[in-house]
Amino acid sequence: MEAPTAAMVWFRKGLRVHDNPALDAARRGAGRLYPVFVLDPRYLRPDPAAASPGSARAGVARVRFLLESLGDLDARLHRLGSRLLLLRARDDDDAAGAVCAALKDWNIGRLSFESDTEPYALARDKKVTDFAMSSGIEVFTPVSHTLFDPADIINKNGGRPPLTYQSFIAIAVEPPEPILEEYSELPPVGDTGEYELLPVPTVEELGYGDISQEEISPFQGGETEALRRMKESLQDKEWVAKFEKPKGDPSAFLKPATTVLSPYLKFGCLSSRYFYHCIQDVYRSVRNYTKPPVSLTGQLLWRDFFYTVSFGTPNFDQMKGNKICKQIPWSENEELFVAWRDGRTGYPWIDAIMIQLRKWGWMHHLARHSVACFLTRGDLFIHWEKGRDVFERLLIDSDWAINNGNWLWLSCSSFFYQYHRIYSPITFGKKYDPNGNYIRHFIPVLKDMPREYIYEPWTAPLSIQKKAKCIIGKDYPKPVVDHDTATKECRKRMGEAYASNRLDSYSSKGKPSNLSRRKWSHGDQDASNSSIARQLKTSRSD
Template sequence: MSGVALHWFRKGIRLHDNVPLTKAIESCSTLIPIFILDTDFLDPKKVSANRLGFLLDSLKCLDEDLQERGSRLIVAKGKPSEVIFSLIEEFKINKLTFERGTEPFNKDLDDELIGIVNANDIEVYSNWGHILFNPDHILALNNGKTPVTMNVFLKLASSAPTPLKPIPAPEKIPPPPADFKPKNVEIFISTPTLSDLKEYGYDPEAMTTWFKAGEKEGIKIMEDFLKQKQRVASFEKPKTKPTALLPDTTALSPYLSVGSLSVRLFYHKLLEVLKSFKRHSKPPVSLEGQLYWRELTYLIGYSTPNFHQMRENPLCYQIPWTEGEAAQEALKKWEMGQTGYPAVDAAMNQLRSDGWMHHLARHLVACFLTRGDLWISWELGRDVFDKYLIDADWSINNFSWHWMSCSAFFYQFFRCYGPVSFFKKTDPNGDYIRKHVPILAKYPVKYIYEPWEAPKNVQEAAGCIIGQDYPRPIVEHKTVSQANMGKLKKAYDKNKADRAKPAKVNAEKLEKPLAKSKLR
């Protein structure tokens, strides 16, 4: 065992079940474990303090785990391909390992890296560590066609090899070169915090999420949830509560997103629990089903051109969303929780403060922004989610916004989330609103979802005057939702006439989706 290996931590910010890292350790005496902060990512207008801070805290935990094993994490700043190529040249690296990415920008980067190492006669190892199934294998099972329904995906998954069993974390890790100071790569002296990135406009005080980062924390949350065996066996995602003051789901999505928790570990631990029950909930609504939804979104994002946009996207209906200054103003009010609808505003306030919200809360606000009320493009809403969510995920985010805007996958546009009625089902007292829109906390139950209906004396007693302390509704829901249904039907008819609907692009006939549940 000799030579210098470079392991690039990407989404797999962990030591357990990290096959590329293990491959690097097996064949080197010196290992450079690196994470590269792309400068394009360091923009508070695109990436919130919560999202970046959670990532940085995850890196700090990884560094601590590496130090326990005789190594340390090196965090560089720059373009990944440039950083890696520079390190290869300077330190005579003879092996590169990393986890492959399914997103188009990551696929391009992977191809570029493989080209670099091949040109320099360097051994390279990469694998699909962020998902359960090899996407190319699933596509091959479907004759190269992208499955776009859960029915089809479940059939393909049942024919695919069983996801690999997770491997344990290494006990010892070779150290990086002594006094590691690259000539042409900017590295941080220690794992950076938001305070180290003030030059980019980040304020440490703006990080308000309550989620604790790290591999150990992710595993602990998983284990604590799986101990509730009956809850696991009967879990049905659509029946969980979006208004619960503490997460009514696993709350593992942030750890799966950055890769602090291996999806393979979660999958196999889950199956162990389910084996002890003769009867349990089934996909797509079960906990196992949530992992399959995640796989499906990754597969669609991997194989669909321009999946991140409406235009030139073969799966997406072309819809004439509202544009211009008025749309931008409405978008900002939606983002900042100022629509005048307490349920919508509470969810958006939770998004900004916690960096997370229940998937049904995401459904409510996404429907409101797009087809339900404001008639604003799903692409703009997607960008807001991408900014604030600590579990932000390119594939899941794009898939969800396609779905909730009725642009693809789900076409029952006459089914619309009510910004007054929806949360009442699980929170008739309005406690979720009182927490996340505190200015309304003293409103009586009768008016908590419709404060504009309260008489003036009730508003005064609650200490919140509508139109002064809290906005009036930005639109009249019943009126605009009906109008939007008509516009969507018209857009559907035009798409069909133009032969642009997804079924024309995918030879597979679209089926009625089994459920609206997706992993969060």
């Protein structure tokens, strides 16, 4: 062994220099530092068979966001005398293989990477950890993606994840302070031998063609932009102090009603702990401020809530085998599903949101609620997993725990059960944006439809449709379902499904709540390990 230790920091999420415990640990006492990111072909390769531009895993907006984030990380490392080493996985989904090979070839003594609780990541990281252990490489995997350690919260809750927000925040009180130290330099990068070091590719170089003409996400990836955006948002102290998530305007797109920091949190361009810390600074300087669950910090706690529940719940991302998920006989209808996915339901409010999703990879939270409700319990009665898949691929802030958690919520499968509260695809958007500016922007064919018909263009007289150069049924689709009758039918089916779920619980003796509690208590001895084991068994293979 050489005297100065070679350390590797493996970036996956956590694409930042600030408040990065994995980087911080790797640099300490290291003679040489290898900052690595692995490009996964399956994530980046264009998939012509996909329903919209992008790879099999990600829409082109998120591919671009990731590449921008990597470019920015590389630039920031350069300023500290380092650089990002991009490796290419030889096979699809085999980042672990590339890391293991580099560990061996570069004679790495210490490896650190941020802990990741997603099933896919747990399986991937286990391969690397097993290899490192057997090779005598020291491994450090700090928790820094979330405010709290999900395993720790589960332990403090008696081995079960808290299933309500209130019970969660009763345990999750004060998150750890971020690392505030700013580096002036990092250890030099060591010899990389035979390795071909790739520059960060552009979307064009990856084969997506020229996307500069298309309207794509206005949000630029990277830590630099994340910090700029956060500071800009927090500058308006009154806005921060008065922030109430449910009161935001989902139709605001020129200036969104939220911070739009979610994609930066998803990739870890922004540390949630640093963000939390900075919000607290603002709160200290004002007299009154809103509180969780509606406040800005409340949003970060929701994020941690879903991370924690997803970590402690086997089969969290599916209905079957998921103990916290209502079993509902969703109907199969490919035609209706495709109309929803492609923004052709005939309801302009719904379609505009789906088109914003495809182009920008981002929509306001309440807009997501509208379309999720419409697809599932509100109108089409289609399985939430189908909608989840579409969001998972297209959102730039696509986050496994949060996306699945919200689909469970919106479909009234878990967490939220008031299925008679249904968003209207006509009036909900209208109350924020009576003129329909949002619709006119994302569905240009409707741009000249008069204000009184913009949310229900099929009710416009033919003469008006002609004048607006938009014939319903030809230039823009007729509604795929009648909302009033579809909603009634959905309510009825939800009622039946709930009754059947109650019956199932009672018939297997005991009260439903007690039953599920008994089942949970089996894994109490070592909650974190047992849930890791469970998660590993259910890791995604798509």
